[in-house]
Amino acid sequence: MFRFTVHAAVPSNTFAIYGNGEDKELTELVPGILNQLGPDSLASLRKLAESYQNLQKGEKGDDDDEIPDLVEGENFEESKVE
Template identity: 65%
Template sequence: MDPAKLAKLQALSAANRIGGKGTVRRKIVRKTKASGAQDDKKLQGALKKLNVQPIPGVEEVNMFREDGNVLHFTAPKVHAAISANTFAIYGTGHVKELTELVPGILNQLGPDSLASLRKLAESYQAIQQGQQRQASGTADEEDDDDVPDLVENFDVDAETKVEAALD
């Protein structure tokens, strides 16, 4: 047998050996984990405990946040227990600005919702203007904080102390 081939086979068998010298050569078997399916099973178990039922046909969900942004879900899975006033919405959510979603939202709103959307837009504008004022105000205040106000004349006080010490 060729010594080069023999050395190559010994190197391969040593790499596959788990135990010490004389043990059975076994290959290491690695199992892959399917994390997505496992998380979904846990979620389904938690939803069963809440006695929720799936609601089919929901194309999108928008949740309005206090900072004026919208949490937008496209094609979410929605489950609800209406008697317990519990809703579970899961899927991929994106934080978007209200101005991006207004054209698509307008045709879905009724007259009552349109008035509340106007109020929301006004409050959003007020928040934006307040943040701009705060940003410009903090820049002015920071400049003032760096330099202290001159209250006394330190040169005159220092001269009187020196004269008093000499007398």
């Protein structure tokens, strides 16, 4: 059983709920959240999940943190003068 306390300042439309929190895994919460979403939100969520998966696939093969190789035969000091 949950024990919580509610404090309200009705004239300023402010409410505070105090109590002990409960940690849950996202997989426990998703079914309840999906039931509350409309068709537009589900489509947006699907697109977000697809873009996240594509991003994860791209990170495995491509590492942008590395310093690129220099171009052979190019002198960048000379091209700066032009």
